[in-house]
Amino acid sequence: MTHHAPDQDSRTLSAHFARGFGLAYTGLMRALEPPFAAIQKRVGIKGMAYVFVAPNMIIFSVFVALPMILNIWYALTGSNRLMIGERPFVGLDNFSALLDCKDYLDVNSCKQDRFWRAVHNSVLFVALQVTAMVALSLVTALILNGKLRARGFFRAVFFFPVLLSPVVVALIWKWILQRDGLLNALLLSSGGERVAFLHDASWSFFWTVFVSVWAHMGFYALILLAGLQAIPADLYEAAEMDGTPKWRVFWRITVPLLLPTLLVVVILSLIRAVQAFDEIYVLTGGGPGTATQFIVQYIYETAFANQVHLLGLAAAASLLVAVVLMVLTLLQLRISYHGKTS
Amino acid sequence: MASLTLDTITKSFGQLEILHGIDLDIADGEFVVFVGPSGCGKSTLLRVIAGLEPATGGTIAIDGEDVTHHSAAARGLAMVFQSYALYPHMSVYDNLAFGLENMRMPKDQITQRVQTAATLLQIDKLLQRKPGQLSGGQRQRVAIGRAITRNPKIFLFDEPLSNLDAELRVQMRIELSKLHKDLKATMIYVTHDQVEAMTMADKIVVLRDGRIEQIGKPLDLYNHPANKFVAGFIGSPRMNFISASVTACSANHVSVTASGLQETILPVNGTGLAQGETVSLGIRPEHLELDAAGEWTLTVDLVEQLGGTSFIHGTLPSSEALSIAVNGQTGVSHGQPIRIRPKPGMVHLFSSTEGERALPPSSPRL
Structure with a gap:
């Protein structure tokens, strides 16, 4: 057997x-x-x-x-009809309506003031969000690249939010930030006063930036971490033998060698910031008022949510955004191509 | 220029001890080569001296001053890395000047130092290029130049030639030796290539498993290896070893037999050896000769003809492999039995115990 x-x-x-x-x-x-x-x-x-x-x-x-x-x-046709056959051709009317402004800096002088308010909001959002995103993800990557206890654990922790659905992210933060939310409970219990985090225009704008940075930072930190790890360790050792002060190592070795990666991160986060919609829509709904209404939300509402579906105007606005994104994408491709060849 | 003293240096990574108490004195202006097989700790020892790795125990003194706890920069040494470690985004000039800028040296002085080093190494035409635009040999020169500009107390080289092809390696070896003579600087050079060690060193340190096996001048190591490991490591092709047993020994001779070989009488002090004791005979390939009257028979397995020299590889009746180096060309061919004999006075005897020490330890050559 x-x-x-x-x-x-x-x-x-x-x-x-x-x-x-x-x-x-x-x-x-x-x-x-x-x-x-x-x-x-x-x-x-x-x-x-x-x-x-x-x-x-x-x-x-x-x-x-x-x-x-x-x-x-759709951008070249008018009316609120859905079927393309029923839509009259209007040429560039939708574009000229969108771009009809006496002063582009004064939203109220524009024919489509909601479009321009969204553009202004988006520009401010992109500027703040990208700056914060790049700075924080760089700092995070530098820390995660260093000698750190439980490094693997922290690397995972910073990446977790990236894995969450944008709606889940927004709901979690809404639960924290709402009138009777966690943060206000903490404020009240420590003797402070309740703050209308999502109903005050400035606070609300701040939190849209904060939450979108929190949700996506792990992704960019990971890219930068990979960039940092691609810098040969012996360059740092050579710098150490050369008696290079830490700040000089950072500015003269780390930054120049990380620059191609850093530029990719800047462009990618720019593109995503222009496209920002889902988290913010769930978190603030664009409010209070139009304080956190950005360009994609404007397009969505103009086309589908408002009583009159202005599909042509929305399509024209989305084409304008597409042009901006295309320019940024070309820039990114050029930079990453350049980075590979040099 | 400086002297270096290591006193019982140990180095551990976690539980694993890599260096087990290294004692070493390096005199001012000496060219010392650390040589040993991969993983023997030679690079680790160099990095401990450089200050890139802290020593776990022991002390390091430069010119008598204890620098064990000094940072790498404060020790005033310069290192040439195996990968060159040039800053890829800086020009050759900036690579050479970078360390001097850290010292806040005046600009004109930096320019002068860079120019001097560049001229010495014949890279003065390349100063505006980036490392990516240089050949392997040129990068190597820049890496050496970067060390020279800093005018260090001691130069450290970590296998600097291993990324170059054979021809360039020979050329750079000669240039490094010249450079050492010109600069009269103390240099420590790590390599696993015993030819580099033999040709360049004033003093060779043979390392194995984190311990020093022998320290000495190149020819001393070749002629008087302290043990079987050093004997096998120094010399190319490597020394032949034949196991034998002692049949008789006295104060002025030792008789040994090996299976299939006639009893051989070696005129050496056999005190301390016992009859029946197993030993190793060590004979370098160049110390064996073809002789029709030779006592040993070898069956030829392979003949390598290099033109000026020939190597005959064969098997003894005991099925131990043996190599012979013959001057010039040979008519010996594969499968042929040949008679050979060791040149008189060129046989080494090694104990098979006690770390395979040479016997007798004081004068291993017989």
């Missing part, structure tokens, strides 16, 4: 699985061979490349390319 150790049994079991999988794979390949062979006969071996990318291209066309083209068409 033969005796199998449990270890051996599990090994035979996994061997069975491997064989089963192998058989299934070979079977599938055999079944697929005749049709693919037939296709290859028709299109030739070079044509097969197109056959293999076709499924992806079809999905991309239906869900990305087609909506983009439709968006352009």
